[in-house]
Every structure is written in C-alpha cells, then in structure tokens.
Amino acid sequence: MHAKSMQVVGAEALCRWRHPELGDIPPHAFIPIAESSDLILPIDEYVLRAVCEQGSTWLKQGYRVRTSVNISSRQFLQPSFPHLVEQALAESGLEPSLLELEITERTAMYDVERAVHILTKLRQIGVRIAIDDFGVGYSSLNYLMQFPVHTLKIDRSFTAGIQSAVNQTPIIGAIISLAKSLNLSVVAEGVETVQQFDFLRDSKCDEIQGYLFGAPVPPTSFQLSAFIATLQPRHPHFVPDDAHNLERFSEREWLDTVLTNVRRRPRLHELTSYLADAIVEHVPLDRLSLEFAENGAAFSAVHEVSLRDDVPLDPWAH
Numbered sequence: 001m002h003a004k005s006m007q008v009v010g011a012e013a014l015c016r017w018r019h020p021e022l023g024d025i026p027p028h029a030f031i032p033i034a035e036s037s038d039l040i041l042p043i044d045e046y047v048l049r050a051v052c053e054q055g056s057t058w059l060k061q062g063y064r065v066r067t068s069v070n071i072s073s074r075q076f077l078q079p080s081f082p083h084l085v086e087q088a089l090a091e092s093g094l095e096p097s098l099l100e101l102e103i104t105e106r107t108a109m110y111d112v113e114r115a116v117h118i119l120t121k122l123r124q125i126g127v128r129i130a131i132d133d134f135g136v137g138y139s140s141l142n143y144l145m146q147f148p149v150h151t152l153k154i155d156r157s158f159t160a161g162i163q164s165a166v167n168q169t170p171i172i173g174a175i176i177s178l179a180k181s182l183n184l185s186v187v188a189e190g191v192e193t194v195q196q197f198d199f200l201r202d203s204k205c206d207e208i209q210g211y212l213f214g215a216p217v218p219p220t221s222f223q224l225s226a227f228i229a230t231l232q233p234r235h236p237h238f239v240p241d242d243a244h245n246l247e248r249f250s251e252r253e254w255l256d257t258v259l260t261n262v263r264r265r266p267r268l269h270e271l272t273s274y275l276a277d278a279i280v281e282h283v284p285l286d287r288l289s290l291e292f293a294e295n296g297a298a299f300s301a302v303h304e305v306s307l308r309d310d311v312p313l314d315p316w317a318h
Contacts, residue, residue, distance in 0.1 A: 001208050003201040010066035010100070012209060013051045014216050015043065035072055044075040045084060052092035052099060054219050059094065063223065068100040068130060073107040077114065082121040089125070096126030100151070104132050108147055116146050123148045130187070134175060145182065152179045156190025159210070162199050169199060176203050 017025040034040040130151035191210030
C-alpha cells in the first residue's frame with residue numbers, strides 16, 4: 001500500500017507447499033532445506049515464471065501490478081540468472097518494470113563485485129531491484145552506494161519494535177533518511193497494527209505491507225479485493241447551498257483541465273489516484289470517495305482514497 005494515497009501499488013509473491021498428505025507446509029519448513037541443495041534452483045525458476053505469467057494476465061485485464069519475488073542467493077549468483085529473467089519476461093509478455101527482484105543484504109555482500117555485475121545486468125533489462133531484510137545484515141554505506149537498486153525493504157524485526165519494550169523507531173528513522181538521501185524508495189514489512197502504520201507514514205516511509213492490510217491470498221482473491229471496488233447500497237447525495245464552498249469550485253479553467261484528464265482514465269483505480277493528486281491543493285478534504293453507477297442501479301461501485309495526512313480531525317469532514 002502506498003502510505004500516503006492508501007492505494008494498492010504492488011504485491012509480493014509467496015511460496016506455499018500444499019502436500020496431499022501433510023497439508024499446508026509453511027516456507028520456513030522447506031525453503032531452508034531447498035536452499036542447502038540445488039533444489040532451490042527449480043523452485044526459484046518456477047516462482048519467477050509464475051509471477052511473470054500472473055503479472056501478464058493482470059496487465060491484460062487492466063491491472064498494473066508491480067510484483068516482487070524473492071531470489072535465493074544460489075539462484076542470484078548463477079551466471080545464467082539474468083538470461084533466465086529475460087526469458088521469463090519475453091515468454092510471458094510482462095513489462096520489465098512490473099517485476100521486482102528481492103535479494104537480501106547477505107546475498108549482495110557475499111561477493112560484492114559479482115553482485116554489482118549481476119545487478120547492473122538486471123537493471124539494464126528494466127526490472128526493479130530491492131534489498132530485502134535491510135538492517136539485519138552487514139552492509140556498509142560504501143557498498144550500498146555501489147549497488148544499482150531501487151528499493152530498501154525494512155526488516156519486520158524493526159517494524160515489530162515500534163512502540164514496544166524494545167524501541168526500534170530511531171533505527172527505522174535512520175534507514176528511511178538514508179534511503180531518501182540515496183534516492184531510494186522504502187518499504188516496511190510486517191506491519192500489523194495501526195500504531196505501526198501511523199509511525200511509518202509520519203516518518204515518510206513510501207510503502208507498507210503486512211497483515212494490517214490482509215493475509216496472503218491466492219492471485220484471484222488478491223485481484224478481487226485489491227482492484228475491484230466493492231458494491232455499496234446507494235445513498236442520496238445532497239449538495240449544500242453554501243456560497244463559500246461553491247466559490248472553491250468556480251475555477252472553470254482548472255475544472256476543465258480536470259475533466260479532460262478524467263476522460264482519459266477509464267479505469268477506476270487510475271481515476272481515483274489522479275483525482276487525489278489533482279484536487280488536494282484546491283479542496284480542504286481529507287478523503288476522496290468516488291461513486292460509479294448506472295442510472296437507476298440499486299448498487300454503485302465505491303472507491304476511496306486518503307488525500308492527505310496533515311489535516312486535523314474534523315467530525316464534519318466527509
């Protein structure tokens with residue numbers, strides 16, 4: 001979730017093993033075993049190709065979803081890995097910018113020169129690169145500046161320390177400041193409480209992921225819950241006869257521009273995001289709610305977005 005707009009901007013692919021006799025086996029029970037052998041290589045390849053296929057399917061349906069996939073150190077250090085990524089993208093038809101590869105600090109630091117070479121090749125392909133579990137490894141600022149990456153992902157152990165007995169907020173603030181100084185985006189993992197979310201948003205963290213927004217789901221459920229607006233009973237709308245408020249909407253030139261751009265964005269999530277940016281400086285509201293319905297319909301599609309996080313609480317704000 002984008003911390004400011006509260007819009008879904010991406011997903012992370014998770015590996016699950018559904019055994020016919022043992023049931024659901026969590027990744028921590030089998031991934032370490034696979035990583036200790038060459039079994040992790042076909043698993044990584046399968047997940048990478050599945051992510052590209054799913055992303056391509058979403059794209060054809062009108063959903064631009066940036067999907068992250070974890071890459072093991074054994075796979076990342078394979079000389080043929082960049083070619084595998086190119087092949088998966090070409091066969092699926094997915095735009096490279098919609099694929100984000102996550103590697104851990106430890107993987108990047110294992111062989112810095114080799115890591116820089118591989119990361120450079122991957123960046124030339126056009127995919128995004130993220131350093132996962134940042135803060136728990138042993139990277140130095142000198143090496144970090146050498147890595148051609150886009151994103152730092154704050155490890156969940158730091159997120160869990162927000163407003164707890166082991167206060168990790170100074171470290172989180174330092175990581176966010178560091179990332180901003182290097183022109184990198186920041187994603188916080190493992191967000192489970194509103195208090196954690198509020199702190200991260202106030203600290204200018206770019207994106208948030210965690211159980212606060214939902215547990216892992218199959219691709220079809222993610223698509224439905226994230227991008228298709230829910231049906232809500234329609235309510236009558238009244239426009240208040242308030243000359244002061246009407247004056248704010250008398251800027252004909254600005255409204256004409258907004259209308260022109262609205263007509264270019266037929267998709268609901270694109271339209272909501274555009275309007276949030278377009279009106280935030282003109283209208284003193286803290287949330288934007290869009291309602292779409294055909295004439296006489298009993299239900300309407302509703303989509304909401306937070307416009308800003310610096311507006312004081314107002315019981316009359318809508």
